[in-house]
Amino acid sequence: MIRAAILGASGYVGGELMRLIACHPAIEVGVAFGASNAGQPVSAVHPHLALAYPGMSFAAWDPALLKGCDLILAALPHGETQRLADELVGPGIPFVDLGADFRLDSAAEFELWYGEQHARPELLGKFTYGLPEFFRDRIKGAKLVAAPGCYPTAASLALRPLVEAGAIETKGIIVDAASGVSGAGRAANAGTHFCAVDGSFRAYGLTKHRHTAEMEMTTGAEVLFTPHLMAASRGILATCYARATGPCDPLAILHQAYSAEPFVHVGETPPETKWATGSNAAFLSARYDERTGTVVALAAIDNLGKGAAGQMIQCANLMLGLDEGAGLTNMGVYP
Numbered sequence: 001m002i003r004a005a006i007l008g009a010s011g012y013v014g015g016e017l018m019r020l021i022a023c024h025p026a027i028e029v030g031v032a033f034g035a036s037n038a039g040q041p042v043s044a045v046h047p048h049l050a051l052a053y054p055g056m057s058f059a060a061w062d063p064a065l066l067k068g069c070d071l072i073l074a075a076l077p078h079g080e081t082q083r084l085a086d087e088l089v090g091p092g093i094p095f096v097d098l099g100a101d102f103r104l105d106s107a108a109e110f111e112l113w114y115g116e117q118h119a120r121p122e123l124l125g126k127f128t129y130g131l132p133e134f135f136r137d138r139i140k141g142a143k144l145v146a147a148p149g150c151y152p153t154a155a156s157l158a159l160r161p162l163v164e165a166g167a168i169e170t171k172g173i174i175v176d177a178a179s180g181v182s183g184a185g186r187a188a189n190a191g192t193h194f195c196a197v198d199g200s201f202r203a204y205g206l207t208k209h210r211h212t213a214e215m216e217m218t219t220g221a222e223v224l225f226t227p228h229l230m231a232a233s234r235g236i237l238a239t240c241y242a243r244a245t246g247p248c249d250p251l252a253i254l255h256q257a258y259s260a261e262p263f264v265h266v267g268e269t270p271p272e273t274k275w276a277t278g279s280n281a282a283f284l285s286a287r288y289d290e291r292t293g294t295v296v297a298l299a300a301i302d303n304l305g306k307g308a309a310g311q312m313i314q315c316a317n318l319m320l321g322l323d324e325g326a327g328l329t330n331m332g333v334y335p
């Protein structure tokens, strides 16, 4: 078995990684690192995983514990992977990072969107962007992969084939996307606790959300992105609007682009976040509106699935030469 070290294992993404790995035929958890939860039993922090990890506790960070591990999966707060780069990159163990630290390949872009200097600019560009549907060949055999998070995954899956087909203009694309609250991590704050979210719906990060940079990098188009917070635990729905270059059939373009993709379903029915809950699936649809000359394209994913842990496992499978879908065969949970 391949032994995985998970950093941030006590968080929401970490828990989802451990849930997926519990059913993975070729990967097991070698060590699960926590920070404030170091020393706690896994079952105390992730009670739903009690049967899968009896007797396992979260370890405090110690790079010596990476010895004997064949894979590193990091789901840490922003900035932590830059700080730990020597310890994580140095040993040459295949490493999938879910943080945004190494997703962009230019220090200037990073500074522009994150408002801070990158601590390890020489490592930018050494990571492969972990969106298998577009960069599968580069991920296969890569040692360092930076997997995209939830919003860029959803928007890029919906838009990139339409840009590539020349069906939409590459200026003025609008992405309105809504996320479940788990997208903000386990710790609640004034904007994410129950009373703030229950029965409400709000936009945030107007015009400057940092994920805009990744959407532009992956689609090659100019994007105005507005994220919203929805009163649900999980799920992302991205609704994307673009001016058509002429009459087109965007649904046919998406069908063709993803016909061989194991985790992408293209259909006529506008997708719902709930279809993807607990799975690595992405559900897409699209229309051309003749009256306004607009294409509307939609993508629904689970932010913790295809938007996080599922994507990381899919990348790890490719990096390690395993079956791409290993450990990811479960369908969504519904209702």
Ligand SMILES: NC(=O)C1=CN([C@@H]2O[C@H](COP(=O)(O)OP(=O)(O)OC[C@H]3O[C@@H](n4cnc5c(N)ncnc54)[C@H](OP(=O)(O)O)[C@@H]3O)[C@@H](O)[C@H]2O)C=CC1
Pocket (backbone or CB within 6 Å): 007, 008, 009, 010, 011, 012, 013, 014, 033, 034, 035, 036, 037, 038, 061, 075, 076, 077, 078, 080, 098, 099, 100, 148, 149, 150, 182, 183, 184, 185, 186, 187, 303, 304, 307, 308
């Ligand atoms: N939630 C989502 O849907 C998505 C999240 N991401 C990204 O994935 C990463 C993790 O997100 P998520 O799981 O939601 O976050 P959580 O806040 O739920 O979990 C964070 C994890 O990191 C640990 N941690 C906190 N501080 C440190 C530190 N200084 N050093 C080492 N470990 C630390 C925590 O340990 P402890 O709890 O023990 O203190 C916990 O295990 C973030 O970068 C996020 O932006 C990307 C895509 C989607």
Ligand SMILES: CC(=O)N[C@@H](CCC(=O)OP(=O)(O)O)C(=O)O
Pocket (backbone or CB within 6 Å): 098, 099, 100, 148, 149, 150, 151, 179, 180, 181, 182, 183, 184, 227, 229
């Ligand atoms: C609901 C919510 O707060 N979502 C987070 C996105 C989480 C995520 O995917 O973060 P990274 O891809 O940057 O790692 C946000 O908007 O900041």
